[in-house]
Amino acid sequence: MNTLLLLLGVAMIFAALFVVFAALGGLTQERTGVHRSLAVLEALTSAPQEMKQELEPPFSERVLIPLLGRLQGLGSRLTPADASVRLRQKLEHAGNPKGWTVDRIIAGKVLCFLAALVVSLLASVAMGIGFLPTLGFVVLASVAGYLTPNFYLYQVAYNRTEQMQRALPDAIDLLTISVESGLGFDAAVAQVARNSEGPVAEEFARMLQEMQIGRSRSDALRSLAERTQMPELRAFVSAMVQADAFGIPVGQVLRVQSSEIRVKKRQWAEEKAQQVPVKILIPLIFCILPCLFIAVLGPAAISIINNFSGTVG
Template sequence: MALVIGLGCLLLAVALGAFALMLRPRASAAGSLALIETSYSAAPAASAQDDVQSPGWLRLLGLRLSPSGVAMRLQHRLDLAGNPPTWTPDRILAFKGMGLLFGAALGAFLSFRSAGWLVVGIAAGGGFGFFLPDLLLLNAGQKRQEKIRRALPDAMDMLTVCVEAGLGFDAALAQVARNTHGPLAQECARVLQEMQIGKSRNEALRALTTRTTVSELRAFVSALAQAGELGVPIAAVLREQAREMRLRRRQRAEEAAQKVPVKILFPLITCLFPAMFVVIIGPGIISIARVLTGL
């Protein structure tokens, strides 16, 4: 009797487990892609003790003073900056409102002596504080894109070697993401994740071009898309793109070297020449002054 009851309980547990699995919602490809986008664009959830929520009225203040569609533009700039963990569009809008108030208060404190200067100080301080988060976000995005531009020729060489050695493009891209560091490796890993979820190669690579402003990377994605449509061997395309990127890197280095004399001219004039004049002409001026005072 106990054996029958045990078998009955076991069958009931198996039936309940199967029923629960049937009721469990299945993740579709679109849902998984949305999850990837959310994981890259949203900040990770912090603990209740460490998370400091910004007041909602500051975000509303920044939103009211910004043009329409500012949230989408801020999200695009965050994508260019690599989506820093604590940066979200709502927090940036809150910081813009906070910067407006603090900048206006600081400008009023520094120029309270006259009414005219008070208005100018409030306007200048408020405008600077309001646009300061935008400048910081733009600076972060430009630095990240510059890191991608510098790492791209070496990554292209590794990608070319892997493909010519017999690996497929996806496996070669995985090697680049695994053996390199920095923003470019993160973008390669994201492309691989999107391809594994269900996006085609062209769609994943074209999504990459929306998250970067590097012209060389955009040209590389366009060349890959055309090679896939025309049936050109991908190894030849990679070899040509790697050679062109090395050439562009050398040209950028030569251009930067040509700019050095112009950039060093102004510090030379303002810092070195006055000291040289004092050392060279100073004794003569002292001698002339002694002669004139003696007369």
């Protein structure tokens, strides 16, 4: 019995020593880990800004770009083969907005589709409508979300075309004056691109760059016409290509085109002015006339109601 108690006491002593040494080692390791963490934090704090940017990429690079890559792959499998060509043409008409590519548009269409699907489904559940109305609402919202990037590109292209219609006559006049003053066609185009602003100046600058890298004048002009949706600019390009092919003096052609574009601009302004009464008809009927009727006939209606009710107004 005494021997058993002695062995048990020795075992407990060794166990206590083991626990003590283990605790000391754990504390040492913990302190070492804390020191290492503090050292890393201090190194990151004192590191140059370039190194911090490399070690800590922004949220867009860590999350958004991989997400867009996966959505792009999904959209590419669901999109028809010729859709990329149509999207690239729409981008050309919109002036190639910065950061917009065909792949990003496809990924954006999938993202808008999923967002519209989730939001419409949650809204339907919150309103507590039936199954068939929920299904129809979700389908319509999802399709609208999928087509949202296309609507945006169409609106950007439409606004850009209107800006070009306003600025084209002045650009052609400046081009005509520059050629008639003795400059060559390329120098006159550079003068227009340098002294003008907006989409027309950008398109002329791009045409000049294409001619400088080796493309012929006719090909550069045809590319200019393909990137726009303006009939006036297409007619101008056609006249300039024919003048270049048949050797007709450029100044004479420019003078005729300038006067024709001025006439078309006046006709376009008159057309817009004729559209004003039609466009103002809906807000006039639904917004202005009801308020006018309330303001004019309201006191008379109150007096009539008071008279019929037997009260004195």
